[in-house]
Amino acid sequence: MAEPKPVDKLNYEEAFSELEAIVASLESGDQPLEKATAVFTRGQALVKRCAELLEKAELKVRQLTGEEVKDFEAPE
Amino acid sequence: MKYMPSVISTVDIPLQCEYSVTMQPALFDASPRYTVTDLTRRLRLLLESTADLQGVWVEGELSNFSRPSSGHVYFTLKDSSAQLRCVMWRNDAARLKFTPADGMLVEAHGGISLYEASGQYQLYADLLRPLGEGALFAEFLRLKALLEAEGLFDPRRKRPIPELPRRIGIVTSPTGAALRDMLNTLRRRYPLAEVILAPTPVQGEEAPPAIVAALRTLSLSAAPDVILLARGGGSMEDLWAFNDERVVRAVAESTAPVITGVGHETDFTLVDFAADLRAPTPTAAAELATPLTLADLQSGLMQMEQSLVGEMQAGFQRRRETLGWLEARLRLVSPRRRLQSERQRLDDITRRLNATQAHGLALAAARLNGLESRLLALSPLAVLQRGYAVVTRKADDRIVSEVSLARPGDDLSVRVRDGEFGARVSGE
Numbered sequence: 105m106a107e108p109k110p111v112d113k114l115n116y117e118e119a120f121s122e123l124e125a126i127v128a129s130l131e132s133g134d135q136p137l138e139k140a141t142a143v144f145t146r147g148q149a150l151v152k153r154c155a156e157l158l159e160k161a162e163l164k165v166r167q168l169t170g171e172e173v174k175d176f177e178a179p180e
Numbered sequence: 181m182k183y184m185p186s187v188i189s190t191v192d193i194p195l196q197c198e199y200s201v202t203m204q205p206a207l208f209d210a211s212p213r214y215t216v217t218d219l220t221r222r223l224r225l226l227l228e229s230t231a232d233l234q235g236v237w238v239e240g241e242l243s244n245f246s247r248p249s250s251g252h253v254y255f256t257l258k259d260s261s262a263q264l265r266c267v268m269w270r271n272d273a274a275r276l277k278f279t280p281a282d283g284m285l286v287e288a289h290g291g292i293s294l295y296e297a298s299g300q301y302q303l304y305a306d307l308l309r310p311l312g313e314g315a316l317f318a319e320f321l322r323l324k325a326l327l328e329a330e331g332l333f334d335p336r337r338k339r340p341i342p343e344l345p346r347r348i349g350i351v352t353s354p355t356g357a358a359l360r361d362m363l364n365t366l367r368r369r370y371p372l373a374e375v376i377l378a379p380t381p382v383q384g385e386e387a388p389p390a391i392v393a394a395l396r397t398l399s400l401s402a403a404p405d406v407i408l409l410a411r412g413g414g415s416m417e418d419l420w421a422f423n424d425e426r427v428v429r430a431v432a433e434s435t436a437p438v439i440t441g442v443g444h445e446t447d448f449t450l451v452d453f454a455a456d457l458r459a460p461t462p463t464a465a466a467e468l469a470t471p472l473t474l475a476d477l478q479s480g481l482m483q484m485e486q487s488l489v490g491e492m493q494a495g496f497q498r499r500r501e502t503l504g505w506l507e508a509r510l511r512l513v514s515p516r517r518r519l520q521s522e523r524q525r526l527d528d529i530t531r532r533l534n535a536t537q538a539h540g541l542a543l544a545a546a547r548l549n550g551l552e553s554r555l556l557a558l559s560p561l562a563v564l565q566r567g568y569a570v571v572t573r574k575a576d577d578r579i580v581s582e583v584s585l586a587r588p589g590d591d592l593s594v595r596v597r598d599g600e601f602g603a604r605v606s607g608e
Contacts, residue, residue: 130491
């Protein structure tokens, strides 16, 4: 995790698994306070990101046309 | 009601009565006598106890098909020279896998009995299917055995279904109710996913190769995490594409795990055996593809947030405890504490020293006093107190202790009790 991705570029799975890792690292409690605080702050941002993603989640439906993937319009 | 000589001939007691030529019965004949009800019941029991009229298949053309609100189904089977009334009770009718229509060639399974109220004998059908499905079923069993022997249905081949699928492939008809049901289910349960539809016909000659192509293209172009292969309910013939060997093999070879949802609960097709997971319906397939729902994720996230805050607080608490402990240890080894104890030692020593000194001084003083008085006693000056004098020569301070030391003209010093005075030796 040398250069962590900006939180708002993460998808749900990425954000949640990083959050899990952060909680685990805080659990082990062997990092310097400054680092722990920074990690905690990122954890809070990840929680916010996940909640937002869940909030606005809208099923995307696309359709294969030949080899191409295009938007799908559901027949009424 | 039609006359049925063949049936009646099988019973022991002849039902046929003897009639006179004039159609008048003999006055005292021994012919059995029945009420209509008794006779009808007797006929019903007769039919129902005739083994080869129960559990029979009857083929014919469907006519007068009706399904009133009771849910029971009534129809007539006919061929070129006869008709058979049939009834199917609601429970059996609910399992019909096709939409029967007059004129269809069908086969019905059931037993012959008699409806007493109308005196109508009829087939009580428990199964009705298009003619030819029996042959399809035999083919189904043959192919199933073949593919099973090849290991295509081996449980060890089954792959796990991902918990959080990012991309869900759907292979089905773009216009069917199955697609609508699946999309509704996915939208409700797990709108985080992206759905890629690979549209394909799901029925008819062209369906099997089209389904195979849809599965392949989907894997190549979209790399889905899981694939739903689905179709709504239909007759065995309607679902036949899902028993096609090519389709079954394509499902078994799929790179992504496949969940099938073909037909209804009671329908089993060969793709179900080859799939990684079989769902009873398209809706159920969409449910199985999303083991965790939005609500699960939300509560999981809430828990994770609590853990995050909890761990941070626990971290602070741990640090506070460590700090307190270190502080206590530090106090134990602190120089200030040593200083205090050294200071105390010094006080002790000083006190002891002072005590010692005082004692020594007193002792010394006493000794000094003793010495002084002894000294005083020995002092020659003490003799002066008693009137003696000490005479010294001024020239060399020698005490003149014999006459020879005093020569005429010598200046002498005479010390008496309270002082000195000078003297000179006379010439005599």
